[in-house]
Amino acid sequence: MKTAEDLQSCRYELSENGEGEVTLRIQGQLDVSNSAALINGLSEWFRDRQPRALIVDLGALTHFDDFGVLALVQTRRLMAEKEATFHLENVGDNVTQMLSFFHFDSLSKKPPFAKKRRPGMLIRLGDGTIHIASEFRSLATFIGAVCLGLLHVCRHPRSLRTDDTFLYMQKTGVDALPIILLISFLVGLIMAFTAAVQLEQFGANIYVASLVSLMMTRELGPIMTAIIVAGRSGSAFAAEIGTMKVSEEVDALFTMGFDTVRFLAVPKIVATVLVVPLLTLFSDLFAILGGLVVGVFMLDLTVNSYVAQTVKTLSLFDVFFGLSKSAIFAFLIAWIGCFRGFQVKGGAASVGESTTSAVVSGIFLIILSDAIFSVILRYWG
């Protein structure tokens, strides 16, 4: 019986006669536990020697497996490099069996397998172009499918999966509320601080209220809320749908006759579009509150005058403009999150890529559409 001690028991002896003939005698086992030692030992030993022939004596070998075969293959390769002959002696029956089982004779002659060659630059350029084109195509297809799904829901409101929608409203909205409140409050605080340093020089402290409220309701409130939602929920949508894709759940839905987009994407999109404007409203309020704290405690403004200035600055249009922007952002976040989820192919790594991509392209879309809004407003508003 083998014990732990004699697992390391392969001993090999090398002897060299005068004519450059080396004999390697292997005793005991040659297997997974010691073939690496033998391979490395031999290449070390032969580094400065130029043998004419190597005779490997396997007479005293007791145990032999594919790692042993490997050791012999490597030794034969080494000899071929040195242009020496290689010869096996006293080969036992089980060793012969094992050698033929692993095609010892042809093994070292086959070239090491070729890595997939990198295709030429033109081919990669073409590949990339086709890839981008097909990406746009599937984006368009998906936006079409989403629009059809939403249209269907508008026409048949009962077909909306209400349970799912409420669940996602909770996950995207209620669960995100604390972090959004905290961040908005702090951003309002920071903005008021920074503005105060400049405005104080002109004795224009009261305009801190204008600056914070206008900036938040029109720009920062919607954008910040959208970015937080993209990080929290856009990624979650992509990961969820992606994992369902990997485990063939999406296929199962399809074969059961469900419209997968209507089933998976529409509730998420509807929920997000409904709750994100509300989150934005909270974000606006808390940022103004943050500004108020700075105004009252640092700038000697009264609560009344701060609030009055805020009300004077803001028009209803500003608030609604901000909220409608945030609804558009919400749609984009949920849409791209679901789209990236449906794009998953293969395994776990692909889910990770899609999740990253959902957040990155979500944030990009938010900023891009915000820029478009700014331009429109400049010429129209």
Add this chain to the structure above:
Amino acid sequence: MGKQALIQVKHLVAKYGEDVILDRISFDIYEGEIFVVLGGSGCGKSTLLKHLIGLIPPHSGQVIIDGYDISKCDEATLKGVLRKIGVLYQSAALFGSMTLAENVALPIKEYTALPPEAITTLVRMKLDLVNLGAYENHLPSEISGGMKKRAGLARAMALNPKILFFDEPSAGLDPVTSVDLDNLIIHLNKSLGTTMVIVTHELESILSVAHRVIMLDKHSKGIIADGDPKYLRDHSQNPFVSKFFNPQTAGEITA
């Protein structure tokens, strides 16, 4: 081949929460044998396997592999024991981001001091062994289910473990592929002397592969049969056992 118990299970109790799945079962698996755990759905086959490979610690009782109690030994010993086993999971569990060659090379690179060129050769030997020599640069998502199983087997065998565990090796395979896999299992057992522990309920494969089987039962939560599958098929007195082995004639026997 000595009759040395390689795996000993002693009074193993498996529980999920309050549900007892296995109640004080004991058996030995000997070196070099092909041992099959069988039973109907929900009888705890996969649970037993997870206990044997150390994924779930037993509620009580012992699992002793090659002399070490895997639920009580320290981490270093456990790692040593895990080096002696290979597992083929039901879905093959190949790493999706790596090619087949990289999947097989992973444990070899980690645990041996072989030079890169030797690893390449060894990986090809392993993949040739399961007839996947031409697919070494394919990703798991690019090959079929049966090929994934075989690639998973090549990876499980990468370090020539003493014991190979199979979780439902023929699940989801066509009959021809599944017979091929059975033959491969027999072949590896003969040529390398690897002990095989297989969890399955495929009758055909049990009869052609197994040296010895145990049968688990859902109601008694224990072992209701132990022995040579062909003998059990023809001579078992237990109605459940003979029903399992002779599903067609089951009606007459239980009547």
